[in-house]
Amino acid sequence: RDLLPALEGASKANKPLLIVAEDIEGEALATLVINSMRGIVKVAAVKAPGFGDRRKAMLQDLAIVTGGQVISEEVGLTLEKVKLEDLGTAKRVVVDKESTTIIGGSGTEAEISARVDQIRAQMEATSSDYDKEKLQERIAKLAGGVAVIKVGAATEVEMKEKKDRVDDALHATRAAVEEGIVPGGGVALIRALENLGELKGDNVDQQTGISIALRAMEDPLRFIVSNAGDEPSVVLQNVRQGKGNYGYNASNGEYGDMVEMGILDPTKVTRSALQNAASVAGLMITTECMIADIPSDDKSSGSGGGGDMGGMGGMM
Incomplete structure (x- = not known):
């Protein structure tokens, strides 16, 4: 029941809905599945990243990127009273098993920059290397941006080959970001x-x-x-x-x-x-033992007669 206002708003606006929450189970999960299967509203639910206070901070980051608000009793908002205007928007969202990528969030550059400055101030104030690493990750997600690479070619074979090159480049770039x-x-x-x-x-x-x-x-x-x-x-x-x-x-x-x-x-x-x-x-x-084919004697096969019939490779 708590989710109905958000589902109805998304359905009337004819827009897909992404729900990021600490956990979704029971009746709420069943409601999402039924609405999605019936085609009433296209909806996806993902678990919020992080834990405790760090999770709350990352949800706030997400709200700023998408131009929405965190729906929480701590800030005086509940699901029953949520309006479509309270929800953030994005041009595209890609959800897979390991990650969720938000492309083209509607958050303003001024708010995002202010949030980045706030996190940088927290980095300077903390002495924990672990906290600094997590804060740096948040800055990267806020300020790094997302790009869409379109691969085209004259033939399908050429396109697949180009796509493989792009995939290799992306993996190499991720590795470079991690360790230089x-x-x-x-x-x-x-x-x-x-x-x-x-x-x-x-x-x-x-x-x-x-x-x-x-x-x-x-x-x-x-x-x-x-x-x-x-x-x-x-x-x-x-x-x-x-x-x-x-x-x-x-x-x-x-x-x-x-x-x-x-x-x-x-x-x-x-x-x-x-x-x-x-x-x-x-x-x-x-390794104490290895198995390999016995090399064939090419010289013996060159002698006269019918020649060697060959055989199965041996083991040693």
């Missing part, structure tokens, strides 16, 4: 090698492992150069003689500042690749 960026083209790992050159193990086995790991850190650059048709050893030597962001642009064969040339890698991607490679290598080393 480093010069691409394998340069970051080469610069890391310069600080690890004097790393010593406690015994011969550890030193062997260190040498293998350091050599492996050169491979991204080596493979990029090799795929471009150039000599990896020569390019590696030239890059090592440089400093900072100095690297090799495989697309045109030029050396220079990788950041200025727009060749970047998310720090998270570079770090994760190295960590995952080390993890797999460690698993292979500690």
